[in-house]
Amino acid sequence: MFDTVLVANRGEIAVRVMRACEELGIDTVAVYSDADKHAGHVRYADSAYNVGPARAADSYLDQEAILEVARKADADAIHPGYGFLAENATFADRVEREDGITWIGPASESMEQLGEKTKARRAMQEADVPIVPGTTEPVEDVAAIHAFGEEHGYPIAIKAEGGGGGRGMKVLRDPEEAASKLESAKREGEAYFSNDSVYLERYLENPRHVEVQIVADRHGNVIHLGERDCSLQRRHQKVIEEAPSPALSEGLREQIGEAARRGVAESGYYNAGTVEFLLEEDPDRDPDDPLGPETNFYFLEVNTRIQVEHTVTEELTGIDIVKQQLRIAAGEMLSVEQDDIELDGHAIEFRINAENAAEEFQPASDGTLETYDPPGGIGVRLDDALRAGDDLVTDYDSMIAKLIVWGDDREECLARSRRALAEYDIEGVTTIVPFHRLMLENDRFVEGTHTTKYLDEKLDPDLIADAQRRWGPEQAPPASADSDDEEDAEEREFTVEVNGKRFDVSLEEHGAPAINVPEGAGSTDRPSRPQSAPDSETDSGSDSVEVAEGGEAIDAEMQGTILSVDVAEDDEVGAGDVVCVLEAMKMENDVVAERGGTVSSVHVSEGDSVDMGDVLVVLE
Structure with missing residues (x-):
């Protein structure tokens, strides 16, 4: 068995792997980005190393940085968890060729064969496994799509080779949309998976x-x-x-x-x-x-x-x-x-995402877990990494925990789930717990007759809004400015990095003003980030952009990355026209103009990261 395993991931799955390692007597190494220096998986590991900035491409997806940490830490194996590099056959191959380090996963050759959809379809056909009617070779042009539609009918799913979870998939119902859907699927495949190859399937x-x-x-x-x-x-x-x-x-x-x-x-x-x-x-x-x-x-x-x-x-x-x-x-x-x-028996997992289900499942842009009191009791399991007082890291996905409930049968499991979700006390961050409680009252879900389209096409959004009002967190009152009860002595913990490795140190102060910790210096108390005045040269928020009377500033509705900019200065746009495409939460979102006008300025470029509220385009 291994001596030391590096977990090339973050959050709850990293902690999940580390717990298994601990039970087997294996030491664990965490890697973390600048945004995650106080994360739960960093606290849990035996040692931790910084691998770069918050942007995933510069940290968790940096293959050489991960391997360099494995060498420094004398890790003899790497577990990738899920997401990030977990299905990257190139990275698996690099680990396999690394002297003294084992890849905890399938062989890179198998990942390459089964991870790309057309190759996997061919392999399954050879094993006599039924597949949806579709292509087993990449599709390059609109003519091939039209030919497939004539043979198998519509709708058609255009899917990215390396995709999954709806990423890189476009549904084509009208032959007239073939060109735009093909281009969009290829672009999304390239953006997420560095692979713009797509294939076709009959859409069920x-x-x-x-x-x-x-x-x-x-x-x-x-x-x-x-x-x-x-x-x-x-x-x-x-x-x-x-x-x-x-x-x-x-x-x-x-x-x-x-x-x-x-x-x-x-x-x-x-x-x-x-x-x-x-x-x-x-x-x-x-x-x-x-x-x-x-x-x-x-x-x-x-x-x-x-x-x-x-x-x-x-x-x-x-x-x-x-x-x-x-x-x-x-x-x-x-x-x-x-x-x-x-x-x-029967088991159900509820993804506890930091999203507002009543606002189209919009992910939270920030927040602190002021209260975090998860449920317990027979048949209740929590996989998480955060604790009360932790700040929410929004640079990656929105899932903060997984609630898993078991029962002797489905009826008991549903009843136990209602109890567990009602006990789950989270304040400071909006989650989809109210949505989960709604589903446990929903006839289609309780009967087990729902399909993958039920939430998008059948469920009344007003029911979700009502659930959020019934079970969502109440607004916390403003914090008191009084500080008369400050203790004379205060112990503070700090995080320092030496050659990229994380160390925790404690410092006790007596009869002195509180230590002013600069942002990012590593205090685990994490004081609230000060609100700085907008800088007209660097701040992209609405306050720093001039909008002529009668004009419109089109803002980002969520944090994400700009995949494409579809307009330029002086272009004429109409209501509903796409001005840019924003990737957020692993999905491609069209940003549209609410009304027509002339583009007076464009404030983003392809590849830019934007925050919620940032101005993207201004119309006059």
Whole structure:
């Protein structure tokens, strides 16, 4: 077994991996960006090293920086978690070629084969796994899309080779949109995955999303750990996951599990992975009549890593999947066979995202966890990294925790989930806990007849707004300015970095004014950031941009990165015209003009990072 594992990730998944390592007697190394110097995974690790600025491309995605830390820390293995470099075959190959360091994941060759969608489709076809009608070679032009539409009909999904979770996917319903949708999918694929290749699939109208957890060792042994239902999604992003699926009969469950195991076994894959499928839901189905073995199901993709929702499978099987990853990477054989796997009870995972569901799930731009008191009791598990008093880091994704609930059956699991969510006390940051509580009162979800389109197309937004009012946090009163009760002695903790490595030191002060800690100096007390006056030369906020009377300043509605600028000075635009494209929360968002006018100034360029409220374009 390994002595030291570097976890090339952040947040709750980094802590999850570190906990498994600690139980196996393995030391852990954290890496962190400037934005994460006070993060939970940094506190938890045995040692921690800074790898660069907040921007992910300059820190968590910097392959050489990660490898350099592994060498400095004498790590003999790297676990990538999920996201960032977890499915990067190039990085896996670099680790494999690094002397004395093991990649905790599938072989880079398998990642390259199954991680790109067209190659994975070909591999699954050879293993006799059903796939959605589509192309097995990249599509380059509009003519190929039109030909596919004539053969298979519309709608068509245009998908990025390296995509997932809806990133790099565009749905084409009208042949006239083929050129614009193709360009958008290619651009998004290049922006997220440095790969602008796309392929086509027939788009299913009433799909359920079901995935199968796979574990395979280097000795040819492959097992599956049952399926998970991830059909409750918003814009292709999973929100609630559960296992087993409430929609599958035992016969269909067995077929899907065996198809996943067969496809992985014949591709020579090892370590943990997930095989995802789509199947057609019957919108008129009786909830008490699950989908039978005659139901069509189709291979969607393979995720060559641990999944966010691996937790529900662990709750059903009692198998620690991260420990299995570590043991497999160390060359051990699986300790269980397929016939040993039994699914016990029902489990649901709720993603606790720092988002306002009543405002189109808009992610929080800042905040401090003034209160963080998670639920407990029988059947309740929390995977998190934050604690009360922590500042919210918004440079990456919005998920701050995962609540996993288990019950003897789905009915008990739902009841226990209602109790657990009601106990979850979070103040200072808006989360989607009210949305989750709403879903536990929602007939479609409780019956288990929802599809991946339910949230986007069927759920009344007014119900979400009402849930936010009922269960959302109350506004905290302003803090008192009184400071008469200051103690004479105060202990302060500081973080210092020596050659990139993080150290914590304590300092006690007696009878002196509080130490003024400059922003970013490392005080774990993290005083509130002072509000500086706007600088007309550097500040991009609305206050620093002149807007002529009757004009319009088009602001960024969320923090993100500019993918393209579609207008220039003196251009004429109409109401609803796209002025730029903003990437936020792994999705591409069109920024449009609310009314027509002439572009008087453009304040962003392709690749710029922007904050909520920054002025992008001004019209007159």
